[in-house]
Amino acid sequence: MKQNASQVPAIELINVSRRFVSPTGKSLTALRDFNMTVAPGEFVAVVGPTGCGKSTTLNLVTGLARPSAGEVRLMGQPVNGIDPRVGFVFQTDALFPWRNVIDNVMAGPLFRGKAHKEAMRSAKDWLARVGLSRFEQHYPHQLSGGMRKRVSLAQTFINEPEILLMDEPFSALDVQTRTVMHEELLRLWAERKASVVFVTHDLEEAVALADKVYVLTAGPATVKSVYPIDLPRPRIVAEIRYEQRFIEYCRTIWEDLRDEVETSYRRASQAA
Amino acid sequence: MTDAPLDSALPVFRPGTSDAEIEAAAIKVLQRRKHAVRFWQVAILVGILGLWELSSNRLWIDPFFYSSPSAIVARFYEWVTEGTAEGSLWYNLWVTMEEALIGFVAGSVTGVLVGIGLGRNQFLSDIFSVYIKAINSIPRVVLAPIFIMIMGLGLASKVALAFIMVFFVVFANAFQGVREADRNMIANARILGASNWEVTRTVVVPSAMSWIFASLHVSFGFAIIGAIVGEFVGARFGIGQLISIAKGTFDAAGMYAAIVLVMLVTLVAEFIMTMIENRLAKWRPQQHTDMQ
Numbered sequence: 362m363k364q365n366a367s368q369v370p371a372i373e374l375i376n377v378s379r380r381f382v383s384p385t386g387k388s389l390t391a392l393r394d395f396n397m398t399v400a401p402g403e404f405v406a407v408v409g410p411t412g413c414g415k416s417t418t419l420n421l422v423t424g425l426a427r428p429s430a431g432e433v434r435l436m437g438q439p440v441n442g443i444d445p446r447v448g449f450v451f452q453t454d455a456l457f458p459w460r461n462v463i464d465n466v467m468a469g470p471l472f473r474g475k476a477h478k479e480a481m482r483s484a485k486d487w488l489a490r491v492g493l494s495r496f497e498q499h500y501p502h503q504l505s506g507g508m509r510k511r512v513s514l515a516q517t518f519i520n521e522p523e524i525l526l527m528d529e530p531f532s533a534l535d536v537q538t539r540t541v542m543h544e545e546l547l548r549l550w551a552e553r554k555a556s557v558v559f560v561t562h563d564l565e566e567a568v569a570l571a572d573k574v575y576v577l578t579a580g581p582a583t584v585k586s587v588y589p590i591d592l593p594r595p596r597i598v599a600e601i602r603y604e605q606r607f608i609e610y611c612r613t614i615w616e617d618l619r620d621e622v623e624t625s626y627r628r629a630s631q632a633a
Numbered sequence: 634m635t636d637a638p639l640d641s642a643l644p645v646f647r648p649g650t651s652d653a654e655i656e657a658a659a660i661k662v663l664q665r666r667k668h669a670v671r672f673w674q675v676a677i678l679v680g681i682l683g684l685w686e687l688s689s690n691r692l693w694i695d696p697f698f699y700s701s702p703s704a705i706v707a708r709f710y711e712w713v714t715e716g717t718a719e720g721s722l723w724y725n726l727w728v729t730m731e732e733a734l735i736g737f738v739a740g741s742v743t744g745v746l747v748g749i750g751l752g753r754n755q756f757l758s759d760i761f762s763v764y765i766k767a768i769n770s771i772p773r774v775v776l777a778p779i780f781i782m783i784m785g786l787g788l789a790s791k792v793a794l795a796f797i798m799v800f801f802v803v804f805a806n807a808f809q810g811v812r813e814a815d816r817n818m819i820a821n822a823r824i825l826g827a828s829n830w831e832v833t834r835t836v837v838v839p840s841a842m843s844w845i846f847a848s849l850h851v852s853f854g855f856a857i858i859g860a861i862v863g864e865f866v867g868a869r870f871g872i873g874q875l876i877s878i879a880k881g882t883f884d885a886a887g888m889y890a891a892i893v894l895v896m897l898v899t900l901v902a903e904f905i906m907t908m909i910e911n912r913l914a915k916w917r918p919q920q921h922t923d924m925q
Contacts, residue, residue: 423824443823455821459839459916468835472826500916520825 369437371524371556372399372422377431378581379417390581391417395431397575397584401523402554406567408618409577410625415560417582419526422558423447435524445473448522448555450513450530456501462512463488463497469520487515491545507538511545518549525555529562543570543598551595564618568610569598576617579625588614700885705893708886718878719870726894729860729872732788736795737856741803743796745845748807752841753833758808769805773798773859777866786867795859799852806848810841843917846910853902857895 379392391414399405409415420426421433424443433440435447456465463484470480488494491511501509510531517525531539547570550557561567567574574588590610592601601607644658682702688694689701696704712722719725751758777794784790814837822836864873872891879887 423820425820425823445826447824449821449824451817451821453817455815455817457818457822457836457839459842461916468822468827469825472822472828472831502917516825 368401370398370434371401371403371436372397372558373432373434373437374398374418374421374428375432375434377418377421377428377433379414379421379426380429392421392428393581393583395583397558399556399558401556404550404557404559404570404572405575406559406561406571406573407575407577408561408564408567408614409582410579410618410622411562412629413577413580413621413625414582415562415577416528419449419528419558419560422524422526423449444524445520446523448517448520448525450517450525450527452529452532454501454509454513456509456512456516458501461498461500462493462504465501465512466515466519469516473520483519484515487519488512490549491515505538506534507542510534510538510542514546514549518553521553523555525550525557527557527559529560531566532561532563539566540599546570547594547596547598564611564615565602568592568607568614569596569601574614576614577621579621579628585621586617696885697883698885700889704886705889708884709890709893712890717875719874722894725870725872725875726898728788728868728870729857729864729895730898732791732860732863732871733795733853733856735788736792736859737799737853739792740796740799740856741849741852744800744803744848745807747800748804748845749811749833749838749841752808752811753837765801765804769801773801774862777863781863781867786869791860791863791868791871794863795856798855798859802852802855803845803848806844807841810844811837813844814840843914846906846914850903850906853906854899857899861895 374395374397377392377395378390381389381391383389395418397405397407397418407415407418417426421428422435422440424440424447435444457468460468463481466484466487467477467480470483471477485494485497488497491514493508493511493515496504496508501512504512513530531542534542543566557571559567559570568590571590574590576585576588577583578585588610592604592606592610644662646655646658685699686702689696689699689704716722717725751761773794776797777790780790780793784793818836818840819832822832827835860871861873861876864871865877868874872895876888876891879885879891
């Protein structure tokens with residue numbers, strides 16, 4: 362990633378804070394003085410205790426939410442509304458259940474004003490890449506969780522996002538399917554090298570996928586520390602977890618993360 | 634394979650029985666159950682009608698008030714062949730259906746549009762919610778005399794009543810359906826590039842559709858109620874008017890015949906609606922295999 366140092370970062374969050382005010386007037390700080398920089402083509406994972414504000418950072422980058430203070434920049438430009446260069450993979454199922462698979466994948470290009478024929482062609486292409494060509498006419502409820510996630514990936518990747526945001530995308534899948542999806546994600550990512558922010562609570566997932574792991578504090582979230590992960594690519598996720606250096610990374614980061622998880626847990630049990 | 638709801642009814646085979654044999658036995662059990670349901674449905678109907686006829690014949694109940702199935706059929710036959718006191722039966726039926734249908738279509742279209750409009754606009758819905766709640770607490774049938782006073786004895790007053798009966802049910806459901814639309818799905822559509830209008834068209838409306846259809850099922854019945862109540866209060870023709878005349882002449886059989894006629898019409902409408910819904914909702918997981 363050294364060669365990218367001179368370039369403009371793909372994503373920048375500069376001293377960002379985000380406060381919510383509930384209708385009853387109580388305020389809640391989700392992010393405080395948050396700083397993050399993602400270089401073009403870099404894969405960044407964000408880990409932190411549950412409910413610390415990880416997802417909020419992603420919403421700020423999409424433009425669905427605005428920072429209360431500070432600035433969010435994409436490719437050097439301040440975020441102003443939803444940016445067409447952004448793609449988002451959700452934790453829960455966000456496919457349209459009343460559309461079959463191919464219509465779901467075609468949605469993006471059609472929304473963006475592409476011709477129907479062209480949209481159809483690239484949708485078929487993307488379905489082939491995620492191995493679902495035989496399921497074009499199926500509805501989401503007829504597919505397994507892993508297949509639905511693949512459709513989600515195709516639906517997002519078809520727009521060729523330069524910035525890819527993923528909010529615990531695989532947390533609802535079983536362990537084996539998750540490993541398969543990791544491989545799939547890395548393969549798709551390697552083809553185009555989008556800048557990725559991958560939010561997860563699974564530390565091993567973060568280390569296996571990312572170039573850089575951000576550890577957040579218990580809410581209000583701010584960056585506690587950043588760990589560059591210097592494992593060679595292409596990585597084979599199913600095997601990397603047995604390598605000594607992988608285990609060392611996990612142990613070091615976990616030492617750091619554990620305090621925050623404990624703080625968060627203590628607060629939750631006090632509140633209860 | 635098929636999950637027979639009565640698994641205990643399935644025979645247990647020796648190990649080594651072929652799959653085809655087991656399947657055939659399972660299908661047979663399913664079919665037997667289906668026939669049993671149908672048999673009891675018919676048996677109960679025959680039983681009730683038979684008991685009614687018998688008690689009316691034996692004067693256990695007063696046939697003057699309670700009539701009897703045979704008298705009702707006879708009156709119905711007379712209406713069909715000789716016409717009613719107010720012209721042909723079909724004309725009267727058509728008048729009521731016309732009122733109900735126009736009211737139903739206008740009421741549900743307006744209800745859907747207003748429901749989606751207010752559901753998508755928090756500010757407007759905050760303003761209008763109090764008025765809607767207020768108007769909604771008026772029992773709709775009390776409006777019948779007012780409508781008849783303003784719009785006269787003809788079509789318009791009944792259509793207005795059917796409209797108002799249908800509108801609030803459909804509106805409330807469309808509004809709720811819009812509010813229940815999945816936030817992630819909306820966010821997904823917007824990030825994929827959908828404009829506000831496209832979000833409404835491709836996400837909000839389809840997800841509100843099952844709510845809207847649920848309300849359409851009941852609201853055709855409401856449209857008929859509106860039309861008939863309107864006719865009770867004042868009309869020249871229509872099924873409600875027939876019932877009203879029958880009441881005036883103490884013709885119990887005539888009242889029951891009109892009621893049965895309305896029941897049949899509503900059942901047919903309900904059936905058509907279910908067919909349309911099933912066609913539109915082919916994306917939904919099969920939730921009920923009708924055991925009919």
